[in-house]
Amino acid sequence: MPVLDLFIPTVNVRDPLFWIQNLLHTVSFSLSFGKNSSWLVFLEEETKVKVTKLLQILRKFDRRKEWFLGKPLHDEESTIIHHYAFAENPSIFKYPDFSAAWALSFPLVDRLANKVKDDPLKSDFTIDLKHEVALYIWENGQGPRLTGVPELCTESEASQAAQHCATTLSNLSPLCGDPVKKEEIFVAVKTCKKFHNERVPVVKKTWERDASLLEYYSDHADPTIPTIDLGVPNTERGHCGKTFAIMKRYVSEAVPKTSWLLVVDDDTLISLPRLQMLLSCYDPSEPVCLGERYGYGLGQGGYSYITGGGGMVFSRTAVMKLLASGCKCYSDDAPDDMVLGMCFNALGLPVTHSPLFHQARPEDYSREFLNHQVPISFHKHWNIDPIAVFNRWLKDGLTSEIPQKFMKSTKEEL
DSSP states (O other): OOSEEOOOOOOOTTSHHHHHHHHHHHHHTOHHHHTTOSEEEEOOTTEEEOHHHHHHHHTTSOTTSOOEEEOEEOOSSOOGGGTTTTTTOGGGOOEEOGGGOEEEEHHHHHHHHHHHHHSOOOOSEEOOHHHHHHHHHHGGGTSOOOEEOTTEEEEETTOGGGTTOSEEEOOOOOOSSSOOOGGGEEEEEEOOGGGTTTTHHHHHHTTGGGOSEEEEEESSOOTTTTEEEOSOOOOSSOOHHHHHHHHHHHTSTTSOOOSEEEEEETTEEEOHHHHHHHHTTSOTTSOOEEEOEEEESTTTTOEEEEOGGGOEEEEHHHHHHHHHHTOOOSSTTSOHHHHHHHHHHHHTOOOEEOTTOOSSOGGGSOHHHHHTOOOOEEEOOTTSOHHHHHHHHTOOSSGGGSOGGGSSOOOOOO
């Protein structure tokens, strides 16, 4: 009897919660897979597998029991991206690093497949799928906790430390092409008068120098920065009116014509050279919307969206299609990223996730998770020195000196 089968159903990957629950149901009730398999293993596209080694590891576990296996991550402190779960002891709860692969035994798959029929995976907001999946499986202590497997690794496949590993991360895939020229990226920074002296100087001291075309948009025109007043009042909660005004300006003759639009907050920290590399994997003639993807009402007819703080990247084609559709803000203070998500969803256009964008601070993510990344962005200045954070996590020397592990295709559709 085979111990491992790879099963890749055709499902709607724009809704990752729906994808997982549909996969569980499909695999469990498939005669060809559910009856003849012992393990369901999930891989990322950059995960490399030593199949023989993986089979040896899985045989150590009784396949007749419920097992949830993976490389464990944990929070050092309670964090907003996990809804401040386990605030008294954040490190007690473990969740899998998807890049190392994770596995479910089929007794657990069967039970979860029945569970999702009556109690679907759902949440008002989907922020970090790996954490939310682990919570769903744990089921407030009624289900299994994640069991750590040291052989499920995120080491480079060429590393000496990876000799014992059944899974590793690829470091051989080439860059998709030459980095996009910085002249092809128009950068829009959203700010307001009260942050002209607090946040804008951080941008100028860190990443502004790497931009060829950049404008600051504010509720107050300040020629010393300079900022542009688009005639949209500042709002405390959402910036939909401002963002749509930026998009209209982007396609007008007021600014140079470029292939890409990057919209960031004034407290976004970002590496533009790394973004130039990532964008070599995408075709600006297609409607591309790229960044860190969140979800709202997923599994219940909701939609995915690119969260604004980590940076939202749009191809010119995407902006043109959006504006031509007539989709617009229901109010100036509506959340711009969510409204854009609704608009793209209505148009049938995907939003593409990259784990290299981050809506929060480095402190809000597992250190083990960040260790195998070359991040593109972080967000928020709260309780940190933003310049120090930029220098540690995002600053490179010459473009040619950007860490070699970034030199691979990091395009992700899920």
